[in-house]
Amino acid sequence: MRITSRLLVASACLVTALALYAQTQKPEPLPPVLDEDREFAGGSGIVMKELTPVQVANLVMLGKVWGFLKYHHPVITEGKKHWDYELFRILPKVLSAPDARAARSAVHQWISTLGPVSACKPCASLDDRELHLRPPVTWLTDDVLGAELAAALRNVHRNRPAGPRQFYVSLTPNVGNPSFDHELAYDKLTLPDPGFQLLALYRFWNVIEYWFPYRDLLEGSWDSELKAFIPRIALAKDPDSYKRELMAFIARVHDTHANLWSSLDVRPPVGPCWIPVVIRFIENQAVVTGHVSPESGAATTLQAGDIVTSLDGVAVTDLVKQWSPYYAASNQPTRMRDIARFMTRGKCGPVTVGVARDKGKAQLSVERVTEPAPTATGSMVRRTNDRPGETFQKLSPEVAYLKLSSVKSADLPGYIQSAAGTKGLIIDIRNYPSEFVVFSLGTRLVDKMSPFAQFTIGDLANPGAFRWRSTISLQPAEPRYTGKIVILIDEVSQSQSEYTTMAFRAASTATVVGSTTAGADGNVSPVPLPGGLRSMISGIGVFYPDKKPTQRIGIIPDVEAKPTIQGIRAGRDEVLEVGIRQILGLAAAAADIEHMAKR
Numbered sequence: 001m002r003i004t005s006r007l008l009v010a011s012a013c014l015v016t017a018l019a020l021y022a023q024t025q026k027p028e029p030l031p032p033v034l035d036e037d038r039e040f041a042g043g044s045g046i047v048m049k050e051l052t053p054v055q056v057a058n059l060v061m062l063g064k065v066w067g068f069l070k071y072h073h074p075v076i077t078e079g080k081k082h083w084d085y086e087l088f089r090i091l092p093k094v095l096s097a098p099d100a101r102a103a104r105s106a107v108h109q110w111i112s113t114l115g116p117v118s119a120c121k122p123c124a125s126l127d128d129r130e131l132h133l134r135p136p137v138t139w140l141t142d143d144v145l146g147a148e149l150a151a152a153l154r155n156v157h158r159n160r161p162a163g164p165r166q167f168y169v170s171l172t173p174n175v176g177n178p179s180f181d182h183e184l185a186y187d188k189l190t191l192p193d194p195g196f197q198l199l200a201l202y203r204f205w206n207v208i209e210y211w212f213p214y215r216d217l218l219e220g221s222w223d224s225e226l227k228a229f230i231p232r233i234a235l236a237k238d239p240d241s242y243k244r245e246l247m248a249f250i251a252r253v254h255d256t257h258a259n260l261w262s263s264l265d266v267r268p269p270v271g272p273c274w275i276p277v278v279i280r281f282i283e284n285q286a287v288v289t290g291h292v293s294p295e296s297g298a299a300t301t302l303q304a305g306d307i308v309t310s311l312d313g314v315a316v317t318d319l320v321k322q323w324s325p326y327y328a329a330s331n332q333p334t335r336m337r338d339i340a341r342f343m344t345r346g347k348c349g350p351v352t353v354g355v356a357r358d359k360g361k362a363q364l365s366v367e368r369v370t371e372p373a374p375t376a377t378g379s380m381v382r383r384t385n386d387r388p389g390e391t392f393q394k395l396s397p398e399v400a401y402l403k404l405s406s407v408k409s410a411d412l413p414g415y416i417q418s419a420a421g422t423k424g425l426i427i428d429i430r431n432y433p434s435e436f437v438v439f440s441l442g443t444r445l446v447d448k449m450s451p452f453a454q455f456t457i458g459d460l461a462n463p464g465a466f467r468w469r470s471t472i473s474l475q476p477a478e479p480r481y482t483g484k485i486v487i488l489i490d491e492v493s494q495s496q497s498e499y500t501t502m503a504f505r506a507a508s509t510a511t512v513v514g515s516t517t518a519g520a521d522g523n524v525s526p527v528p529l530p531g532g533l534r535s536m537i538s539g540i541g542v543f544y545p546d547k548k549p550t551q552r553i554g555i556i557p558d559v560e561a562k563p564t565i566q567g568i569r570a571g572r573d574e575v576l577e578v579g580i581r582q583i584l585g586l587a588a589a590a591a592d593i594e595h596m597a598k599r
Helices: 012-022 031-036 055-070 081-097 098-113 147-158 192-210 222-234 239-251 259-266 294-300 318-324 332-342 407-419 438-442 496-505 567-571 574-584 591-595
Strands: 131-133 277-282 283-290 306-310 351-358 362-371 394-395 398-404 424-428 452-456 464-475 484-489 510-514 526-531 533-538 541-543
Touching: 055 081, 055 098, 055 147, 055 192, 055 222, 081 098, 081 192, 098 147, 192 222, 192 239, 192 526, 192 533, 222 239, 239 259, 239 318, 239 533, 259 277, 259 533, 277 332, 277 574, 283 294, 306 318, 306 526, 318 332, 394 407, 394 591, 398 407, 398 574, 424 533, 424 574, 438 496, 452 496, 484 496, 484 574, 496 510, 510 574, 574 591
Parallel strands: 398 424, 424 484, 484 510
Antiparallel strands: 131 464, 277 283, 283 306, 306 351, 351 362, 394 398, 452 464, 452 541, 526 533
């Protein structure tokens, strides 16, 4: 497949993803199989007060079998059954089964109602060439499922058709990330409903099992996560509890793209008001780095460089422990980034803030206020760490600066010409690019064909398999920048920012400066969930040309540089200073560098 600059244009960060969900689109007509079966339109009818260990074990088995059949059995892959509703038809029998054998027998009888599986012609085959991940089907054994059920499932697998068509999933043209077609969100569902809540868990668990390109990076056993969350999600007693439990489950995927984006209002801490300051974790402490506005910020009496140690008498370290399970992130720096964005949220009115300053500790009474003009991230202000001011700046006759948060592709030739003659160009990607400039800018930074990325794509005929695709390269273009290139990154750099960094890093004169990025790359795939909820996953695997991973790891800088608390108090951009030093040399005057980088 020839991958052009269109690839990853849709690769979304938090802002883009939520803007997508906020769009109002005219719904397409439902396929007949989903429109005509209305038995459970008013609710699943499933009642669960508690679950015994036997029931939980049987529900684990059912969830795996239900998901396997969804993507393998021809009756379901051809769209001949409302598969969500079929779950509600078998659930009562599985819940009432006294042991594993009885549950397996009930499930086997249920499968037989789908009719015999015809011999495939042609049959799907698993070619090991260019294979990155094998399908997760080793559990289809007599020991796990019993002889009768295991044989039936192996027969389904053996006779899966070769054609690249699925009713509940397709691959996005020109990109290859999964599109979860015909997954209903059940917007009008009345909660709690244990059946639909269990359906949400099963749906997302199987999306990860078969269509997540980084399945091999999950921590521990994915089966164990299913077992742990069955009672937590199915028995959730109210809508908010259901959403929070789903949020905690999704967080176990460790993908910054994967969250319950429709429901961030229930993620702790909750409330309609905020302290109007910007907080960032620096040196493992919550540090005020700025104000939302001069007026509201001044009213708080909080200053840049203040370390927030407690909120209403509870230590920040304890709050982070309480909140962390609900913050989905590929790595810890990104989790702390998001906690910092939300940690001052709460009920409106006064809150006691414990702070540490140069001159000692203090307890301040600060007002939480309503959020002015919320952004798609749910935070009060766009949080980037790039330099204020114009998109392109001359920091000195020798150093040019370009930030991507406001870059325009049409202006790139002019930027490059303006930077001509400087010793170095700093490209600041401590942000999210305003436009997709991987190729329009990247080709002006390289002096030869430069590979920078390779992808893995799912296989519709072999659910769970992922294959390597062609390596992506940059070809030189004019006008070209010939000086040193420094790329600035940090935990804000996510998704398209990371892909852009990979591309620019391929330039022979490039050095990456900063700290580990968000570790979530690849076009996103939305996942609707019952209750009108929305999640996403990273849908294609993004790797370096040598097949080294980026997911969870992020982009590792060549030269590590992080802000310090003292630097924040002094108003310095220490990461930018290190970038300037990479261009001018270590012997360059520190005062001059600090002056250039000063905000």
